[in-house]
Amino acid sequence: MLTLCLPTGRVLDEAVEVLEKLDIPTLRLKERGRSLVIQEGGFRFLLAKPMDVPVYVHYGIADLALAGSDVIWETGASLVELADTGRGVCRIVLAGPKKVAARFLGHESQVMGLRVATKYPRIAEAYFADRGIQVEFVHLNGSIEMAPRLGLSDCIVDIVQTGSTLKANALSVIAEIAPVSLKFVASCKSLQLAWDGIEEIIGKFSSSSRKAGDLDGKAV
Amino acid sequence: MSRQAKGTRTLGGKEGERVERCRRVFFETFSAYGYQPFFAPGLQLLESAWEKLPPRFRKRLIPVYTPSGEHCFLRADLTLAAVAYLSSHFSPQERPLRVCYAGPLYRAPIPPETDFENMQFGAELLGWEGQGADVEVIALLLRSLRRIGIHSPVVVLGHAAFLKESLSCLDRSLSSILTLALLERQYEAYFDALKEAPLPREIQDPLTSLPYLRGNAGRILKEATRLFGETQPLLDLSLIVEELEELGLGENLRLDLALARELGYYSGPVFEIFSGSAGFSLGGGGRYDGLLEQYGIVGQALGFGLDLRAVASLSRFEGPTPAVAWCGELSPRVALERADDFISSGYRIELSWQESREGAIQLARARGYGWWIDLPACTAYPLDSIEREEIEC
Numbered sequence: 001m002l003t004l005c006l007p008t009g010r011v012l013d014e015a016v017e018v019l020e021k022l023d024i025p026t027l028r029l030k031e032r033g034r035s036l037v038i039q040e041g042g043f044r045f046l047l048a049k050p051m052d053v054p055v056y057v058h059y060g061i062a063d064l065a066l067a068g069s070d071v072i073w074e075t076g077a078s079l080v081e082l083a084d085t086g087r088g089v090c091r092i093v094l095a096g097p098k099k100v101a102a103r104f105l106g107h108e109s110q111v112m113g114l115r116v117a118t119k120y121p122r123i124a125e126a127y128f129a130d131r132g133i134q135v136e137f138v139h140l141n142g143s144i145e146m147a148p149r150l151g152l153s154d155c156i157v158d159i160v161q162t163g164s165t166l167k168a169n170a171l172s173v174i175a176e177i178a179p180v181s182l183k184f185v186a187s188c189k190s191l192q193l194a195w196d197g198i199e200e201i202i203g204k205f206s207s208s209s210r211k212a213g214d215l216d217g218k219a220v
Numbered sequence: 221m222s223r224q225a226k227g228t229r230t231l232g233g234k235e236g237e238r239v240e241r242c243r244r245v246f247f248e249t250f251s252a253y254g255y256q257p258f259f260a261p262g263l264q265l266l267e268s269a270w271e272k273l274p275p276r277f278r279k280r281l282i283p284v285y286t287p288s289g290e291h292c293f294l295r296a297d298l299t300l301a302a303v304a305y306l307s308s309h310f311s312p313q314e315r316p317l318r319v320c321y322a323g324p325l326y327r328a329p330i331p332p333e334t335d336f337e338n339m340q341f342g343a344e345l346l347g348w349e350g351q352g353a354d355v356e357v358i359a360l361l362l363r364s365l366r367r368i369g370i371h372s373p374v375v376v377l378g379h380a381a382f383l384k385e386s387l388s389c390l391d392r393s394l395s396s397i398l399t400l401a402l403l404e405r406q407y408e409a410y411f412d413a414l415k416e417a418p419l420p421r422e423i424q425d426p427l428t429s430l431p432y433l434r435g436n437a438g439r440i441l442k443e444a445t446r447l448f449g450e451t452q453p454l455l456d457l458s459l460i461v462e463e464l465e466e467l468g469l470g471e472n473l474r475l476d477l478a479l480a481r482e483l484g485y486y487s488g489p490v491f492e493i494f495s496g497s498a499g500f501s502l503g504g505g506g507r508y509d510g511l512l513e514q515y516g517i518v519g520q521a522l523g524f525g526l527d528l529r530a531v532a533s534l535s536r537f538e539g540p541t542p543a544v545a546w547c548g549e550l551s552p553r554v555a556l557e558r559a560d561d562f563i564s565s566g567y568r569i570e571l572s573w574q575e576s577r578e579g580a581i582q583l584a585r586a587r588g589y590g591w592w593i594d595l596p597a598c599t600a601y602p603l604d605s606i607e608r609e610e611i612e613c
Contacts, residue, residue: 055332058332058499058500059499059500060498060499060500061499075331075332076330076331076332077331077332078330078405078500079405080405080406080407081405081406081407081408081409082407082408083407083408084408122331183408187499187500188405188500188501189494189498189499189500189501191405191434191476192374192376192434192474192476192492192494193374193474193494193496195434195435195474196435199432199435
């Protein structure tokens with residue numbers, strides 16, 4: 001039996017669609033109620049907060065998972081990225097009010113000491129450290145966009161899908177940090193010890209993604 | 221309240237006992253084959269190691285200054301120390317050198333891990349110029365794991381030179397991108413880079429198959445030979461697999477020809493160790509002949525490191541029965557003599573000098589013992605049925 005960890009929240013529906021395309025049974029998953037551990041066919045599904053999904057894979061509790069590339073990067077989990085599903089597409093960006101955005105166009109001394117609100121402290125730190133910019137971080141868990149408006153921070157590092165929330169909070173994109181999408185990942189242990197089962201799913205992924213429109217992502 | 225430094229751990233009680241028993245089994249197994257215990261200093265000089273460690277690994281070193289102002293780092297790797305020891309303490313006629321060690325290693329943790337101090341057991345075989353070293357080390361490692369009760373460990377074998385040779389026909393930039401993708405296990409990035417490169421099919425197709433070349437050793441070797449030809453690395457692996465199968469260890473072997481290990485100095489067969497009951501690799505190692513060359517030594521070098529705490533957590537010992545022995549009003553001399561009798565009949569004893577018999581039983585239960593011995597009565601009782609069953613000494 002393979003254990004698959006899935007992210008709860010709005011991305012779960014997309015994850016279930018991906019599983020359906022891979023012929024993985026999802027009936028009980030759709031009628032899950034409040035259950036967080038669901039068994040169906042030859043699979044056990046674990047439902048976890050998106051940020052926790054890579055951690056379940058890192059420690060080998062889950063053999064496989066669908067996890068966003070943002071949370072994989074942020075948690076630093078050691079896992080195997082097998083394929084991009086092409087779902088859950090968005091971007092991690094640095095965003096701020098126009099005034100702050102203008103400072104990024106000038107000399108780097110103008111942006112030293114900025115205060116940055118984010119729920120991705122590791123990603124944000126790597127981004128600024130790579131550019132030699134010393135900033136101060138405020139770690140928030142949600143509604144990041146309102147931080148500059150309320151004076152909690154000068155700018156933010158967050159995920160953006162359409163950009164409408166940024167707009168509503170008078171923020172604009174200063175820099176694109178990384179594209180984000182839902183990745184199909186495996187634990188290092190399972191890749192070795194449960195390869196036959198995983199290879200079968202990857203095979204389905206490849207043929208499914210070759211059919212136009214089924215899965216938009218790149219398959220292994 | 222006594223706080224402990226973040227990222228460090230105290231090992232005591234049953235966990236400490238398991239770690240110690242595993243350490244002892246490893247030392248016994250390897251020293252029976254001429255591996256000598258090796259104790260390296262806790263600090264390594266930065267100037268001696270820096271150039272020999274890959275950049276990714278350097279970032280994890282924990283630097284310190286000695287009282288004499290020398291710039292060092294907390295011991296992060298024992299292989300370098302073992303090679304330096306071989307080069308400075310042994311003449312070419314005295315080689316090969318076999319060493320084994322156990323002790324803490326210090327590396328900055330990569331999240332979500334938090335510990336920077338880890339107990340490791342390892343062994344190194346240095347300076348041998350013929351065949352057999354890989355088989356010897358892997359076989360002894362598997363035997364040790366079986367002896368501590370991990371009955372189905374899996375050694376996943378790869379080959380650093382096979383990877384290097386397979387990518388050698390590409391330009392350096394693409395080759396580096398693909399190597400990094402394999403090292404970071406980002407197969408999607410590997411396939412993307414390969415797809416975008418304008419390569420002829422006879423090169424692209426085998427490289428596209430590379431991450432799939434894992435699983436049953438015989439099948440994978442056959443498939444790899446079909447795709448890449450009968451190369452020396454594949455012949456090396458074939459020989460190792462054949463010998464280990466002859467030793468009855470075939471079921472513990474898998475091949476993964478895309479396996480890339482973190483330390484850049486590997487140059488031949490490499491391996492990682494897994495167990496079904498642990499979620500992650502228990503350790504690994506491989507051949508690092510190139511590192512010997514840097515010290516001016518000709519020959520092979522092979523070593524591995526195991527996370528001793530992870531291995532101990534999976535261990536199942538069938539050893540002496542642990543018991544608390546209540547001394548009652550016996551004199552220490554008589555109590556020790558009677559305890560000796562129980563020890564020679566297969567018990568491992570912790571003496572209890574408590575006055576009350578009931579108190580001693582409660583203590584034994586609280587400490588998780590299965591047996592309790594009444595030394596004045598010379599009788600042993602299983603604690604879960606203390607009223608029903610009695611075993612005469």
